[in-house]
Amino acid sequence: MIPATGRxxxxxxxxxxEPDPSDFELAQAPVREPDxxxxxxxxxxxSVDPYMRGRMNDVKxxxxxxxxxxxxxxxxxxxxIASRSKIPEGATVLHGLGxxxxxxxxxxxxxxxxxxxxxxxxxxxxxxxxGLTAYAGLTEIAPVQDGDVVxxxxxxGAVGGVAGQIARRLGASRVIGSAGGPEKAAKLTKDFGxxxxxxxxxxxxxxxxxxxxxxxxxVYFDNVGGDHLRAAIAVLNTYGRVAMCGAVSxxxxxxxDPGPDNLFQxxxxxxxxxxxxxxxxxxxxxxxxxxxxxxxxxxxxHTEETVVEGIxxxxxxxxxxxxxxxxxxxxxxxx
Ligand code: NDP
Numbered sequence: 284m285i286p287a288t289g290r291x292x293x294x295x296x297x298x299x300x301e302p303d304p305s306d307f308e309l310a311q312a313p314v315r316e317p318d319x320x321x322x323x324x325x326x327x328x329x330s331v332d333p334y335m336r337g338r339m340n341d342v343k344x345x346x347x348x349x350x351x352x353x354x355x356x357x358x359x360x361x362x363x364i365a366s367r368s369k370i371p372e373g374a375t376v377l378h379g380l381g382x383x384x385x386x387x388x389x390x391x392x393x394x395x396x397x398x399x400x401x402x403x404x405x406x407x408x409x410x411x412x413x414g415l416t417a418y419a420g421l422t423e424i425a426p427v428q429d430g431d432v433v434x435x436x437x438x439x440g441a442v443g444g445v446a447g448q449i450a451r452r453l454g455a456s457r458v459i460g461s462a463g464g465p466e467k468a469a470k471l472t473k474d475f476g477x478x479x480x481x482x483x484x485x486x487x488x489x490x491x492x493x494x495x496x497x498x499x500x501x502v503y504f505d506n507v508g509g510d511h512l513r514a515a516i517a518v519l520n521t522y523g524r525v526a527m528c529g530a531v532s533x534x535x536x537x538x539x540d541p542g543p544d545n546l547f548q549x550x551x552x553x554x555x556x557x558x559x560x561x562x563x564x565x566x567x568x569x570x571x572x573x574x575x576x577x578x579x580x581x582x583x584x585h586t587e588e589t590v591v592e593g594i595x596x597x598x599x600x601x602x603x604x605x606x607x608x609x610x611x612x613x614x615x616x617x618x
Contacts, residue, residue, distance in 0.1 A: 444612075513543035524554070591615050
């Protein structure tokens with residue numbers, strides 16, 4: 284049965300600094316029946332991700348800004364409830380029209396996923412974009428070599444929670460993570476397989492990192508930017524590599540911090556600092572999913588999710604994620 288309407292979250296004002304709940308609106312919208320070649324999906328899981336903050340600004344970027352007054356977009360997994368395409372009704376699909384209960388879309392822009400292989404929401408996290416981000420960063424951007432000391436910031440989050448474990452499997456001899464607060468820092472070594480943990484809220488990042496890595500670091504996987512990047516540059520060894528994945532410490536700033544004041548060390552140390560966008564590395568997805576599925580089956584790959592229930596709490600989930608209320612992947616489950 285196709286419902287007449289469904290709820291969707293719209294951006295109604297462009298946030299300045301930290302987004303406010305009043306920048307968003309939960310609205311009722313008609314559910315459109317699929318045309319030829321289209322499917323109608325009932326979303327069951329939607330993803331909230333840091334990059335969405337950037338899409339709320341009206342600036343040129345690698346993805347276009349969200350349009351005011353329209354539903355936002357993002358990763359979602361759901362069940363096909365009507366189809367005029369080769370994808371059958373009942374199939375579970377991954378697609379890009381999140382932030383809403385029902386999505387009608389071209390079948391070609393949805394990817395069927397196997398909920399028997401892994402829980403459906405894993406395709407938004409460890410077996411999806413966030414897992415691939417960690418893998419691409421540590422294999423293609425700042426490749427980990429045998430014996431490397433690797434530092435990962437945002438280490439208790441969706442990307443960071445798997446990055447340390449991937450680095451170890453790629454041959455790292457020591458893996459150091461940073462996260463905000465004593466509980467998260469404790470989880471890094473207890474659950475996420477890090478050898479040493481830094482609580483960045485204690486300050487003195489460079490000192491903490493030097494103590495955790497007495498012989499320096501060889502690879503830095505940067506999720507945070509700002510003071511984390513500065514400390515990493517100070518502690519990186521000659522020929523060190525940085526995968527510049529994100530800079531979540533800066534996303535809500537109206538005036539971003541200036542670049543690290545020790546950048547010139549990159550010359551003497553012959554550092555490589557390289558940014559990347561996961562979408563350019565889709566060709567690695569098959570290889571990554573095969574390897575990660577194996578690690579998950581063995582039970583040796585630790586992943587966590589923070590689940591918020593209901594589309595009416597999706598904005599809170601997004602705002603909470605930016606404040607660090609998540610461990611592992613932040614997800615919204617729709618009933
Ligand atoms: P997370 O699950 O890591 O959630 C965001 C985390 O950011 C929070 O949990 C919080 O953790 C941390 N955080 C917030 N403010 C600060 C701050 N001021 N300083 C340090 N940490 C802070 O999100 P993702 O794993 O999805 O994303 C991690 C990073 O990867 C982001 O920068 C994102 O933009 C980037 N990314 C890049 C991609 C690419 O293609 N390049 C693709 C996917 C993600 P805590 O409690 O520890 O502060």
